[in-house]
Amino acid sequence: MKNVDLHHGAATDVGLVRKVNEDSYLVAPPIFVVADGMGGHSGGDVASQMVVEEFQRLSEVYDPARGAEHVAGAFARAQARIVDFGDAHRTLQPGWHAGTTAVVAALVDDNGAAKWLLANLGDSRIYRITEGRLEQISVDHSVVQELIDAGRITAQEAAVHPERHVITRALGSPEGIEPDFFLLPLGSVERLLLCSDGVTGMIEDEEIEDILETIADPRDAADRLVRAAVAAGGRDNATAVVVDVVGLVKDATYDSQRQLQSLESKLGGRL
Amino acid sequence: MSAEPRFAAGDWYAVAGDRVTVLLPGSQRDRVAHLWDLTDSGADVDTVLDALLAGGLSSLDHFALVAHGDDATRLIVRGAPTATVSSPSGDDLVSATPGTAWAERLVTGVTSLRVTLTGDGEADRVLTPGLARVSVVEFGAPAPTGTPAPAAAPATVAVEPEPVAHEPEPEPPVAEPEPVVEPEPAAAAPLHFGEPDDDPTPTGETPVVQDEWYDRDGQTQVGGPVPDFDRPPVPGQEVAPEVVSHPVASLIFSTGDVVAVDRTVLVGRAPEARRFASHDQPHVVTVASPQQEISSTHLEIRPGAGADHGSAIATDLGSTNGTVLAQPGLEPEELTPGIAVSLIPGAVLDLGDGVTIQVTNA
Numbered sequence: 001m002k003n004v005d006l007h008h009g010a011a012t013d014v015g016l017v018r019k020v021n022e023d024s025y026l027v028a029p030p031i032f033v034v035a036d037g038m039g040g041h042s043g044g045d046v047a048s049q050m051v052v053e054e055f056q057r058l059s060e061v062y063d064p065a066r067g068a069e070h071v072a073g074a075f076a077r078a079q080a081r082i083v084d085f086g087d088a089h090r091t092l093q094p095g096w097h098a099g100t101t102a103v104v105a106a107l108v109d110d111n112g113a114a115k116w117l118l119a120n121l122g123d124s125r126i127y128r129i130t131e132g133r134l135e136q137i138s139v140d141h142s143v144v145q146e147l148i149d150a151g152r153i154t155a156q157e158a159a160v161h162p163e164r165h166v167i168t169r170a171l172g173s174p175e176g177i178e179p180d181f182f183l184l185p186l187g188s189v190e191r192l193l194l195c196s197d198g199v200t201g202m203i204e205d206e207e208i209e210d211i212l213e214t215i216a217d218p219r220d221a222a223d224r225l226v227r228a229a230v231a232a233g234g235r236d237n238a239t240a241v242v243v244d245v246v247g248l249v250k251d252a253t254y255d256s257q258r259q260l261q262s263l264e265s266k267l268g269g270r271l
Numbered sequence: 272m273s274a275e276p277r278f279a280a281g282d283w284y285a286v287a288g289d290r291v292t293v294l295l296p297g298s299q300r301d302r303v304a305h306l307w308d309l310t311d312s313g314a315d316v317d318t319v320l321d322a323l324l325a326g327g328l329s330s331l332d333h334f335a336l337v338a339h340g341d342d343a344t345r346l347i348v349r350g351a352p353t354a355t356v357s358s359p360s361g362d363d364l365v366s367a368t369p370g371t372a373w374a375e376r377l378v379t380g381v382t383s384l385r386v387t388l389t390g391d392g393e394a395d396r397v398l399t400p401g402l403a404r405v406s407v408v409e410f411g412a413p414a415p416t417g418t419p420a421p422a423a424a425p426a427t428v429a430v431e432p433e434p435v436a437h438e439p440e441p442e443p444p445v446a447e448p449e450p451v452v453e454p455e456p457a458a459a460a461p462l463h464f465g466e467p468d469d470d471p472t473p474t475g476e477t478p479v480v481q482d483e484w485y486d487r488d489g490q491t492q493v494g495g496p497v498p499d500f501d502r503p504p505v506p507g508q509e510v511a512p513e514v515v516s517h518p519v520a521s522l523i524f525s526t527g528d529v530v531a532v533d534r535t536v537l538v539g540r541a542p543e544a545r546r547f548a549s550h551d552q553p554h555v556v557t558v559a560s561p562q563q564e565i566s567s568t569h570l571e572i573r574p575g576a577g578a579d580h581g582s583a584i585a586t587d588l589g590s591t592n593g594t595v596l597a598q599p600g601l602e603p604e605e606l607t608p609g610i611a612v613s614l615i616p617g618a619v620l621d622l623g624d625g626v627t628i629q630v631t632n633a
Binding site for chain 2 (some may be wrong): 079080115181185
């Protein structure tokens with residue numbers, strides 16, 4: 001598990017229309033999160049930040065062998081905090097709600113094999129590059145996705161559908177949360193993208209694929225995705241986290257380093 | 272304690288077994304699924320308590336547990352629940368003092384026991400072993416709930432005072448990040464995140480983009496969940512139970528692996544599991560395929576539902592080279608991709624590259 005070498009990059013932008021960036025993200029290898037808050041200033045930004053804080057806290061005690069359980073636990077704690085926060089607000093302003101989407105990627109240890117555990121709530125998305133192709137892994141929890149699944153509208157119609165921003169699941173919902181989980185073998189993911197709908201709502205999948213395929217450095221790729229979304233109109237906060245599995249670091253490298261350090265400490269730093 | 276347990280409807284879960292009943296907030300769905308597994312199989316109170324606490328107390332702010340022994344009743348409450356226990360030695364109001372892990376009692380000769388989770392409804396529905404959504408659970412003789420007790424109530428039962436009348440109201444868990452139980456009305460109504468008119472972050476500027484757009488602050492809504500959307504069923508097949516308490520079969524792989532079919536099992540060269548909930552994570556079995564004859568996610572085996580209840584069913588997931596099934600006494604057949612076939616003990620599935628799976632009784 002420890003010998004998976006990850007490179008990553010992240011970028012976020014408030015966009016050209018909004019005053020507040022309600023997106024939050026976390027890069028705490030092997031845990032990555034993007035959350036897109038809803039509810040306006042002191043609402044959505046707080047909700048998405050709560051998700052990030054809970055996963056940040058998780059990353060400090062994270063046990064990859066119990067990855068699914070740990071991730072589900074962090075979701076539950078974030079949900080409890082956001083609902084609590086909403087309740088406190090509602091006493092002053094009835095009908096008020098704060099909520100957030102979340103997409104999470106975490107490396108887990110599945111009986112000794114490193115795998116990607118991915119989780120989704122809402123309409124932020126997880127994509128992967130596999131064999132040179134972009135593939136959307138997460139399935140939006142949105143009204144238009146349901147209409148697409150039911151065969152009532154096409155993906156093209158969904159992009160302009162009046163209800164395209166209505167999501168069916170989110171953190172902060174009083175009915176509780178039900179994240180979708182995905183488990184993928186490490187080798188099936190060359191590059192991973194977590195992003196808010198401020199990216200996918202502004203640029204086409206073809207452009208996302210092109211950027212992820214041509215820009216080698218994940219930091220530059222994340223930057224470029226967000227800048228492209230802003231350039232396309234920047235109607236929403238845009239956030240992207242790009243993660244590359246660079247390779248499996250040879251155990252031998254670690255061993256020799258560790259032995260050197262151990263020898264060093266034994267000799268009182270005289271080496 | 273002769274009368275049947277009863278409950279009032281609410282949004283907590285009651286995991287009711289023959290001897291052990293666990294009450295958990297609606298947010299603890301994952302724990303509920305696991306605990307039901309245990310109580311259904313007749314686990315004792317220590318096993319149930321162990322499982323309840325396995326995930327740590329930090330994610331378990333509220334619960335109540337009631338276990339009936341041969342002559343004593345054990346009660347544990349943590350967080351919000353309160354309980355009134357009546358026994359020949361008197362009435363006892365049990366609630367956890369804020370700052371403590373929980374309150375626990377072992378009471379002999381209990382005549383009635385009422386656990387209040389939310390509200391103060393009349394427990395007038397019978398709680399049979401299984402799962403129920405509850406707000407109040409009552410064991411033994413009915414306790415007064417403000418309405419006259421049913422005539423069936425034994426006349427000898429001491430009238431229990433309501434918790435509030437008895438001693439000071441148990442303090443609400445002030446500092447706890449946990450209003451898990453939400454008496455939220457109009458569940459199906461979409462939630463509005465602010466009103467479009469009172470955009471909480473007025474820009475005071477003309478948007479750069481002039482076309483019609485809806486996705487500024489205050490426009491995103493959460494609609495009600497649509498259960499059928501969660502897991503689109505395969506036409507003509509009943510929706511399978513996600514997790515069953517007892518495996519319906521055991522799979523013996525030619526590689527030496529042995530896997531129980533108590534949930535979905537996915538087999539392949541590099542299998543991918545998609546869209547599962549945290550409590551029904553599939554078993555993922557990776558098999559080597561040097562000739563690449565086996566597809567990355569080749570075959571699914573899961574507990575059957577409906578007519579196939581109690582047996583395992585196999586579905587080829589559109590693999591490139593197919594799957595051959597040999598059932599005892601039948602000609603080997605190639606599975607049709609996407610069509611589930613019921614497996615009988617002794618069946619052998621051949622995935623190619625020398626990998627076979629033998630199906631045996633669990």
